[in-house]
Amino acid sequence: MAEILRNVQLHETARFRIIDAKGQVVGRLASQIATSLMGKDKPTWRPHVDCGDVVVVVNSRHVELTRNKWDQKTYKWHTGYMGGLKERKAKDEHSRDPTSVLRKAVLRMLPKTRLQKKWARKLRIFPDEQHEFSGKVDLVPLEMPPRNLRFNWRKHAVGELPEGHEPVNPEVYWRKRNLFLNHIARQEAQVAMMERRLKRLAAEEERLAAEEERRPTTE
Known part of the structure; x- marks a missing residue:
């Protein structure tokens, strides 16, 4: 020694x-x-x-x-x-x-x-x-x-903690994480609704265009 x-x-x-x-x-x-x-x-x-x-x-x-x-x-x-x-x-x-x-x-x-x-x-x-x-x-x-982490919600969309990290305030972290995930789910639902609406409008335009073509023309 x-x-x-x-x-x-x-x-x-x-x-x-x-x-x-x-x-x-x-x-x-x-x-x-x-x-x-x-x-x-x-x-x-x-x-x-x-x-x-x-x-x-x-x-x-x-x-x-x-x-x-x-x-x-x-x-x-x-x-x-x-x-x-x-x-x-x-x-x-x-x-x-x-x-x-x-x-x-x-x-x-x-x-x-x-x-x-x-x-x-x-x-x-x-x-x-x-x-x-x-x-x-x-x-x-x-x-x-463990490393305290102040989570960046815009940078990490999923809201998962990196390995070896812990939130500074666990209670606030999980509450904000649930609110963030609910917000993402609402946004995805709104996007899906807008896509369905656009598809219906496109189908309606195609139907009107087809009827216009079948309509006899008067000379």
Whole structure:
């Protein structure tokens, strides 16, 4: 254990947590990891005591960013020389180091106190499924909470929840969903009625045209 965790002092309530980052959004994942590193999910949490857990993250190569953030988000730093301002896009940073984007997100969510370095040492990120803790310690899964969803009724016509999402207010969601589906049913009924009416009008016009053709012409 000493070879794996160097310069790390663990609290008596510390655990080894493991989480799979495949398909997870970086921001939500980083906030959950930061909470576990600080130990704020424990009843014994104290702001001046390092009572957090060791977090092992696997499959960091497959994390996701929403919308166009892979191209829009940039990381900037300065070399210290004149004109030494450098920047790199998130997708370039991720291709260069698959653990860097997630690590930066977690570290920037930690409070800037004397405990920040201790929390950072307890974060272990691996780009793939292989990690050095396998078979050496008891790993407790760290589950991500379900995502709250503010449903877009115009975008999702059926009103079904995506996988891994939950409504912010279930009672209001199901009431609005039923009203929305009833509205769609009324619209479909009106469209069907208009189609039948148009068919009757077309048939009536054809009948009148046929009678006009059969009517004898007077010279």
